[in-house]
Amino acid sequence: MAADINEGSVPAYYREVHQAICSRTDERVPIGVFQRILSRTYLSSTVQNQIAEHVNSADGFLSKVSLYKGLALIALAQQGKAPSPKLLENFIQEFPKPQLGEPKELQSLKMQSVQESPLYLSLTLAELLKKDTIKVDLIPEKKGLFLKHVEYQVTSERFTVSVFRRYNDFDVFHELLLQRYAYRVVPALPPKRVLKGVLTSMSEREFIEGRRRALGRFLNLVARHPVFSEDELVKTFLTFSGSDVQTKLRDACKKLGDEFMTCKYATQAKDYLPADVQSQFSSSRELIRNIHNSFQKLRDRAERMAERSKENATDLLMFGKELSSLGSDESPVPVLASCKSPWAALRRSVKGLSVEFSLLSEKAAQQGRREEDDVVDKLNLFLDLLQSYRDLCERHEKGVLHEHQRALQKYGVMKRQMLSATVQPKEQVSVEQLESRIVQQENAIQTMELRNYFSLFCLHQESQLIFTYLPITAHILGAFVDSQVQGHKEMGEVWQDLHSKLNSLFGDGNGQSPPLSPK
Numbered sequence: 001m002a003a004d005i006n007e008g009s010v011p012a013y014y015r016e017v018h019q020a021i022c023s024r025t026d027e028r029v030p031i032g033v034f035q036r037i038l039s040r041t042y043l044s045s046t047v048q049n050q051i052a053e054h055v056n057s058a059d060g061f062l063s064k065v066s067l068y069k070g071l072a073l074i075a076l077a078q079q080g081k082a083p084s085p086k087l088l089e090n091f092i093q094e095f096p097k098p099q100l101g102e103p104k105e106l107q108s109l110k111m112q113s114v115q116e117s118p119l120y121l122s123l124t125l126a127e128l129l130k131k132d133t134i135k136v137d138l139i140p141e142k143k144g145l146f147l148k149h150v151e152y153q154v155t156s157e158r159f160t161v162s163v164f165r166r167y168n169d170f171d172v173f174h175e176l177l178l179q180r181y182a183y184r185v186v187p188a189l190p191p192k193r194v195l196k197g198v199l200t201s202m203s204e205r206e207f208i209e210g211r212r213r214a215l216g217r218f219l220n221l222v223a224r225h226p227v228f229s230e231d232e233l234v235k236t237f238l239t240f241s242g243s244d245v246q247t248k249l250r251d252a253c254k255k256l257g258d259e260f261m262t263c264k265y266a267t268q269a270k271d272y273l274p275a276d277v278q279s280q281f282s283s284s285r286e287l288i289r290n291i292h293n294s295f296q297k298l299r300d301r302a303e304r305m306a307e308r309s310k311e312n313a314t315d316l317l318m319f320g321k322e323l324s325s326l327g328s329d330e331s332p333v334p335v336l337a338s339c340k341s342p343w344a345a346l347r348r349s350v351k352g353l354s355v356e357f358s359l360l361s362e363k364a365a366q367q368g369r370r371e372e373d374d375v376v377d378k379l380n381l382f383l384d385l386l387q388s389y390r391d392l393c394e395r396h397e398k399g400v401l402h403e404h405q406r407a408l409q410k411y412g413v414m415k416r417q418m419l420s421a422t423v424q425p426k427e428q429v430s431v432e433q434l435e436s437r438i439v440q441q442e443n444a445i446q447t448m449e450l451r452n453y454f455s456l457f458c459l460h461q462e463s464q465l466i467f468t469y470l471p472i473t474a475h476i477l478g479a480f481v482d483s484q485v486q487g488h489k490e491m492g493e494v495w496q497d498l499h500s501k502l503n504s505l506f507g508d509g510n511g512q513s514p515p516l517s518p519k
Contacts, residue, residue, distance in 0.1 A: 005068045005088065010095050014068050016103040028061040032120050034070060036109045040100055041074055045280055051083045060122050074098040118265050119272040119457060121464045123226055125471045132158035132223040134238070136216035138208065139164065150208055152215065156223065156238045163241050167192055170215055172246045173237045176253040177222070180233060182395060183259065183458035185388040185465065187221045190214035217381045221388075226465070232256060260454055267450055269457035277456055284463040285393055291470075292386040299379040302480070306376055309368030309487075313361045320357025327351025349505040356498040360491060367487035374479035382472055389466055396455050 021033050034055070038048040055062055055070040062070065073083040075096035081087060088095075100106065139151040155162040174189045190211045222228050223238065232252050240248050260266045274280065327350040 005065050005072070005095075010068050010072070011097050013097045013103070014071050014095070017071060017100065017106060018064055018067055020103040020106045021109055022064075026061075027064050029064075029067050030122075031057045031060050031062060032117065032122065033109050034062055034067065035120070037070075037100060037106065038074070039274060041078065041098070043074070043077055045276060045283060047077050047083060051077060054083060054085055060124065068095075071098050072096070074100075117272055119460055121226060121461055121468060123468060125468055128224045128226070128468065131229050132156055132220070134216060134219040134223050136212055136219060138212050150211075152212065154219065154238065158223070159235070159239050161239050161241075163239065163245075165237075165245070167211075167215075169237075169245050170218070173233070173249055174218075176233060176249055177228070180231070180253055180256060180258050181228065183392070183455045184225070184227060185385065185392050185462045187218045187384045187388045188391065189218060213377060213380070214384075217377070217384050221381065221385055227259075259458075260451055263454070265457065266454045269450070270453040273453065273456055273460065277460060281456065281459055281463070284466075288386060288389055288463070288466055292383070292390065295379060295383055295386065299376065299383060302371065302376045302379055306368050306371035309364055309371055313364035313368060316357050316364055317361035320354035320361065323350050323357065324354035327354075352505075353498070353501070356494060356501065360494050360498075363487070363491045363494060367483065367491070370483040370487065371480075374483055375476060378472065378476045378479060382469060382476075385466065385469060389462060392459065392462060396459060 017037075018027070018029070021037070022029050031052075034057075035048075035052065038051060041048070043051075051070060051073045054073060056066045069085075069088065072088055072091075072095040073085075075098040076087050077083045078099055079096065134157075135155040137153045137155070139153055149166055152165050152167075153162055154165050170189055171192065174186070177186045193207060219238075222234060228234050233249060233256070236248055236252050237245065242248060256262060265272065327347045329347065
């Protein structure tokens with residue numbers, strides 16, 4: 001209970017730690033500094049993550065009270081207790097002292113925070129979303145003399161400009177992004193499917209609309225990425241209005257090279273990595289895999305609900321049309337009894353009810369669109385990001401690590417050949433050539449080792465990016481609840497009007513509708 005922790009209830013050591021790590025102008029403590037304190041505790045990464053979850057870190061900072069809470073949880077965890085805020089409730093004794101060393105020794109953590117380790121991302125979800133919003137609209141005309149193709153209008157809020165792109169432009173842009181940022185989460189493109197007349201016009205339209213949505217998600221993830229967003233490739237794709245954007249993109253990529261060649265931290269990546277980076281990577285990968293599976297199920301259910309809303313709209317519309325058809329039948333009513341049949345008057349009333357059912361159909365269709373735009377599409381956005389992370393993990397294992405192993409094997413073969421050449425003298429030229437090849441291979445292995453560490457460096461950052469996006473869950477749930485509230489309210493109002501209309505049309509003298517079945 002952070003609210004119950006104050007300066008009077010904590011050991012003097014807590015205050016000394018706070019003074020050692022906060023700045024002169026701000027008593028708050030950056031979350032990065034607190035994470036470095038956690039790394040000094042030698043607690044497991046699981047326990048460290050639990051403690052980090054229990055402290056309030058609004059806007060990337062801990063208040064003084066939140067720091068005290070964190071220090072108390074660290075001390076209790078070091079005593080073998082599971083960190084939980086419940087431990088701090090009704091704590092009668094003085095909070096224990098965490099084993100962190102002398103407060104003066106912690107001042108270096110504050111100095112690190114001034115320079116800020118490049119390994120850690122300090123952006124929040126709100127800051128990522130503010131970077132840019134990309135809108136992708138379909139251009140209705142299909143240009144081309146012989147082959148039809150689809151064109152898109154891409155509008156960036158950040159650059160306040162609109163450009164026109166074809167799918168092939170997206171394809172080249174995606175390919176170059178992968179070349180330049182092989183160690184980053186590059187979202188996949190939707191497939192390019194050749195329509196050979198097998199599909200109906202409706203399914204073709206649905207495919208094109210689905211692809212438009214997916215291209216929009218791709219661009220928004222790229223434009224909001226903390227690294228991609230500042231790249232010349234991205235700026236060129238979003239702003240260049242010339243006729244040959246693909247050539248422009250390729251020229252820019254040749255000039256820039258891949259990220260390892262241009263990042264100033266590439267050769268120093270090993271120095272920034274935590275000692276247990278491999279175990280952190282494994283645990284993050286497993287957790288993200290589970291999150292991905294759960295979000296896939298949520299998306300599937302949301303899609304079914306949106307589809308049911310659309311089907312409900314169609315059924316309501318057809319129901320109203322059948323009522324209209326029933327009421328429009330002007331065939332004479334035969335006299336089959338002594339009393340006059342009320343059907344002639346009733347069918348005119350029935351015909352009038354089709355208006356309400358048409359309105360209900362429209363409201364149900366709007367509900368389906370809200371569910372698709374506000375819920376399904378947001379779920380798909382996060383799923384695209386999660387899938388790109390899984391693809392990145394595979395690239396790391398099958399690419400960098402595999403190539404490193406092959407280079408080491410090749411180096412071993414060369415060393416054995418060199419040893420054989422010294423035992424069995426050969427021509428001087430062949431020995432010198434072998435020595436030269438060994439030196440080249442050693443240089444290649446050294447470069448691959450540096451790339452391996454840089455790949456881990458990037459993976460660590462991309463894992464942070466996934467967790468930064470996780471609060472989007474609250475956005476999605478809020479949009480889902482809002483769409484249901486709005487939809488049920490709007491349809492409820494129409495149903496209520498229809499109920500009142502039925503009472504006035506078919507009710508008895510007391511305003512009550514006759515029973516539909518005998519009692």
